[in-house]
Amino acid sequence: VRLPRRKLLRLIAGAAALPSVLQTARAQAYPTRLVRIVVGFTPGGSTDIGARLIGQWLQERLGQPFVIENRPGAGTNIATESVVHALSDGYTLLMVGPSNAVNATLYDKLSFVFLRDIAPVASILSYPQVVVVHPSVPVKTIPQLIAYAKANPGRLNMVSSGIGAADHLAGELFKTMAGVDMIHVPYRGIAPAMTDLIAGQAHICFPGTVSSIEHIRNGMLRALAVTTATRSEVLPDLPPVSDFLVGYEASVWLGVGAPKGTPAEVIEKLNKETNAGASLNHPSKLASEA
Amino acid sequence: VLASSPAEFGTLMADDTEKWGKVIRAANIKP
Numbered sequence: 001v002r003l004p005r006r007k008l009l010r011l012i013a014g015a016a017a018l019p020s021v022l023q024t025a026r027a028q029a030y031p032t033r034l035v036r037i038v039v040g041f042t043p044g045g046s047t048d049i050g051a052r053l054i055g056q057w058l059q060e061r062l063g064q065p066f067v068i069e070n071r072p073g074a075g076t077n078i079a080t081e082s083v084v085h086a087l088s089d090g091y092t093l094l095m096v097g098p099s100n101a102v103n104a105t106l107y108d109k110l111s112f113v114f115l116r117d118i119a120p121v122a123s124i125l126s127y128p129q130v131v132v133v134h135p136s137v138p139v140k141t142i143p144q145l146i147a148y149a150k151a152n153p154g155r156l157n158m159v160s161s162g163i164g165a166a167d168h169l170a171g172e173l174f175k176t177m178a179g180v181d182m183i184h185v186p187y188r189g190i191a192p193a194m195t196d197l198i199a200g201q202a203h204i205c206f207p208g209t210v211s212s213i214e215h216i217r218n219g220m221l222r223a224l225a226v227t228t229a230t231r232s233e234v235l236p237d238l239p240p241v242s243d244f245l246v247g248y249e250a251s252v253w254l255g256v257g258a259p260k261g262t263p264a265e266v267i268e269k270l271n272k273e274t275n276a277g278a279s280l281n282h283p284s285k286l287a288s289e290a
Numbered sequence: 291v292l293a294s295s296p297a298e299f300g301t302l303m304a305d306d307t308e309k310w311g312k313v314i315r316a317a318n319i320k321p
Binding site for chain 1: 294295296297298299300302303304306307309310311313314315316317319320321
């Protein structure tokens with residue numbers, strides 16, 4: 001069969017455009033069923049609450065259920081591994097945060113490579129950590145803290161929510177940059193760490209504002225500085241640690257990831273809708289109203 | 291500061307992985 005040249009060219013052009021047409025159609029249709037958001041922590045923590053806020057937002061915007069699936073354990077590695085091995089079709093998502101970044105080095109026998117196997121979708125929120133001490137510790141500023149720690153090496157107990165947690169690493173970064181020796185005491189979660197700190201069983205911690213601001217406001221803990229590079233709207237009277245230790249910076253962030261290979265147009269759609277939700281300050285309630 | 295695009299968020303993930311990797315190795319932190 002011989003086709004006229006013009007008709008043949010039209011057919012070739014149409015065939016070449018077919019993949020992008022299909023991709024657009026797939027993105028427009030997505031999601032057509034329930035989407036799972038896997039969380040590596042138990043319900044009730046900041047990651048879980050962040051997932052529920054953004055899940056509710058996406059559900060309202062995209063018209064399908066976004067269900068939170070809590071899979072705690074192994075420092076979020078169980079949850080990450082389950083998503084790495086899920087179908088890369090946009091129907092399984094992962095809440096990601098500093099734990100994922102930390103685990104890449106902390107654990108040397110993981111069955112996945114976080115940066116290789118999880119595709120970034122969107123960030124949801126970021127909030128500062130705070131340097132807090134029990135009021136019995138005779139310091140009110142970061143320079144005083146550094147001087148006191150240097151004069152009393154190994155005497156300050158630094159509690160955290162666990163080995164490799166954001167509050168632990170913010171403290172280790174402080175120790176290294178300030179050249180001080182404090183004893184790390186890991187707990188199983190931030191709640192028992194805060195309880196012992198408030199009771200005076202420990203001296204210092206670097207918790208997120210979410211878990212500490214109430215104790216700061218009611219005077220149970222003394223806040224010295226925020227860990228972000230600049231002052232925080234949540235605690236505007238506090239200077240950043242970097243005013244005294246140039247280059248110091250730590251913060252907690254949360255975002256959404258997906259299995260590697262998830263269609264780009266689906267990721268773009270989720271990114272656009274997540275950004276719209278985040279810009280309306282839904283998740284920032286975590287940091288400012290805790 | 292929130293990252294707005296997937297690529298920017300990927301940069302944040304990579305930067306934090308590198309940064310905390312250095313801290314973990316320097317402090318010899320083990321799980």
